Each structure stands twice: as structure tokens, then as C-alpha cells.
Amino acid sequence: MxxxxxxxxxxxxxxxxxxxxxxxxxxxxxVSSINNYYTSNPGEISASKVTHLYSDIDLTNIVKKVPAGTVYKVEKIQYSTSDYPRFKVAGGFISANKSIVAVYKESSNTEKANKVVALAKTKIGDPYTQSASGRLGPNSFDCSGFVYYVYKTALGIVLPGTTTTTEESAGKEVSLNTLKPGDLLFYGTRGNTYHVGIYEGNGIMVHAATPEEGVKETAIEYYEPSFARRILN
Structure with missing residues (x-):
């Protein structure tokens, strides 16, 4: 800024x-102390000390005490009204503070990519919008808002900005001949891209296409991207 x-x-x-x-x-x-928190879904976590399971994302209503050593499978990371990351687990929410929980079992990149693609496909048919208040979802998107929403919601990964040009710096560049599910596909010259989508696999991209088409699948052989970035290294 x-x-x-x-x-x-x-x-x-x-x-x-x-x-x-x-x-x-x-x-x-x-959040100034964001480095003290997990911001991507580690798969499974273990309580490092006695903590609590909460019914709400702002951690105000306790469901039960969680003994040290308790293992939970993390469904996804969500952010509180104060923008702190929380683990969504069965039955509620647990703080994502690294002093409270530790990674128990890391999800593979394949599993993470499957979550990204699965969420993206549930949005097929949602409308395209250029409204500042609606472009980041959850029920309408523009192209860059769509990929930002999917990665943040599916894995808790916050891309560097919500425009195509800022998202170009995410992850690492990969060849269009070695695409994997979850890769971001960009259109236009670097530094001046105009469109982005998520590679689904099998030559298909999921993207917020146009105001007339909304979120859809497209065969990239008919709409060849300029370059690709891999978020899940």
C-alpha cells in the first residue's frame, strides 16, 4: 500500500x-502475529496441550475440553471475524495457533489438489460478477476472485492478492506440458494478464469465464493458456 x-x-x-x-x-x-498460526490445511492435527473445541469460529462457545494428544482431521481452514485462522474439524472449530496444536499427519499435495478441484467444481453454474462486494464469493465471482476463494476455502492458502497480476507471483512457474490438477492457468503477458483459471486435469480448466457464462469447465485445447503457476509445490 x-x-x-x-x-x-x-x-x-x-x-x-x-x-x-x-x-x-x-x-x-x-493479523500481526500470523506467523504463529497455520494458514494452510495440514491434514491432521494433534493437540499439544489441553485446549477446547468451540462451536463458533470466533471461539466463544466451548463444546468440550480437548485433552493433549487428541488427533483431529482438519476439514479446512476458515477465518474468524477478526481474520484469525481456525481449523474446522468434526463438531466445531479449534484454534490454528502453533503453540496449541501440531501437525500430526500432513496431507499429500495430491490430496490437497483434489480438495481444490472438488470445491471448484461445486461452483460450476455460479454467476460471474465484477462487483467489488461479490467477486470473492461465496456465490459469485470474477476470474481472479474465484481462484482466490477456492484456495483460501479449500486449503486456507491465501494467494498474494485478488487480481490476475498479483496472483502471477503465487507458487512457481511450470511448463504447460507438465500440468497437474490445482495449477493456475494464466492468459496474457506476464505482468499484464487478463484471465486465470484452475486446471482440473484431463485437459479441462474450471474458471469464472464471462458474465454470460459464469463458472464453467473449458477444454484448454480450445482456449490455450499463456503460462501456468503451481501453488502446491
């Missing part, structure tokens, strides 16, 4: 490539 400027009397965040609203309904201050 380069600063705050006022436009028509309202504060706006000045970024390198434009402006975004400073409305607290749409943006929050990053």
Missing part, C-alpha cells in the same frame, strides 16, 4: 495498480 487518498470525501487505499475501498466491511488489517 502506498497510502490513503480521499476521493469524493471517502478514504481509498492507493496501491501500485490503482485504488481499493477503505471500508471496514470489505478490508481488514492483517
Amino acid at each position: 502506498q497510502g490513503i487518498e480521499y476521493i469524493s470525501g471517502y478514504p481509498r487505499y492507493k496501491l501500485a495498480d490503482g485504488y481499493i475501498t477503505a471500508n471496514k466491511s470489505f478490508v481488514v488489517q492483517p
Whole structure:
């Protein structure tokens, strides 16, 4: 962020490539201690000390005490109203703080990719929107908002920004001849891309296509990407 400027009397965040609203309904201050938390789904966790299972994502209503050593399978990572990551497990939520829980069994990248693709496919048929308040889901998207939502919701992975040009820096570049499910497919020149989707496998991409088509599957042999990035290294 380069600063705050006022436009028509309202504060706006000045970024390198434009402006975004400073409305607290749409943006929050990053959690300063985020390095103390797991931000991607590790698969299974074990309680390092006595903790609690909560019924709500803000960890205010205790369901039960969780003894040290208890193992849970993590369904996904979700973020609280204060933007802290939580583990969604059977029966509720557990803090993702590294001082409380430890990785018990790491999911393989194949398993993670399957979760990404599975979630993306559930969104097929959802509408395309360019609305700032609707483009990040959960029920409408633009192309970059779609991939941002899917990775954050399926695995708790937060991509570096919500535009195609910022998402270009995620992961590592891979050849279009070695694509794997979950890879991001970009269209346009680097630094000036105009579209992005998620590779499903078997030559198919899932993406928020156009306002007329919404979220759909497309055979990439008819819509060949410019380059690809792999998030799950």
C-alpha cells in the first residue's frame, strides 16, 4: 500500500495498480502475529496441550475440553471475524495457533489438489460478477476472485492478492506440458494478464469465464493458456 487518498470525501487505499475501498466491511488489517498460526490445511492435527473445541469460529462457545494428544482431521481452514485462522474439524472449530496444536499427519499435495478441484467444481453454474462486494464469493465471482476463494476455502492458502497480476507471483512457474490438477492457468503477458483459471486435469480448466457464462469447465485445447503457476509445490 502506498497510502490513503480521499476521493469524493471517502478514504481509498492507493496501491501500485490503482485504488481499493477503505471500508471496514470489505478490508481488514492483517493479523500481526500470523506467523504463529497455520494458514494452510495440514491434514491432521494433534493437540499439544489441553485446549477446547468451540462451536463458533470466533471461539466463544466451548463444546468440550480437548485433552493433549487428541488427533483431529482438519476439514479446512476458515477465518474468524477478526481474520484469525481456525481449523474446522468434526463438531466445531479449534484454534490454528502453533503453540496449541501440531501437525500430526500432513496431507499429500495430491490430496490437497483434489480438495481444490472438488470445491471448484461445486461452483460450476455460479454467476460471474465484477462487483467489488461479490467477486470473492461465496456465490459469485470474477476470474481472479474465484481462484482466490477456492484456495483460501479449500486449503486456507491465501494467494498474494485478488487480481490476475498479483496472483502471477503465487507458487512457481511450470511448463504447460507438465500440468497437474490445482495449477493456475494464466492468459496474457506476464505482468499484464487478463484471465486465470484452475486446471482440473484431463485437459479441462474450471474458471469464472464471462458474465454470460459464469463458472464453467473449458477444454484448454480450445482456449490455450499463456503460462501456468503451481501453488502446491
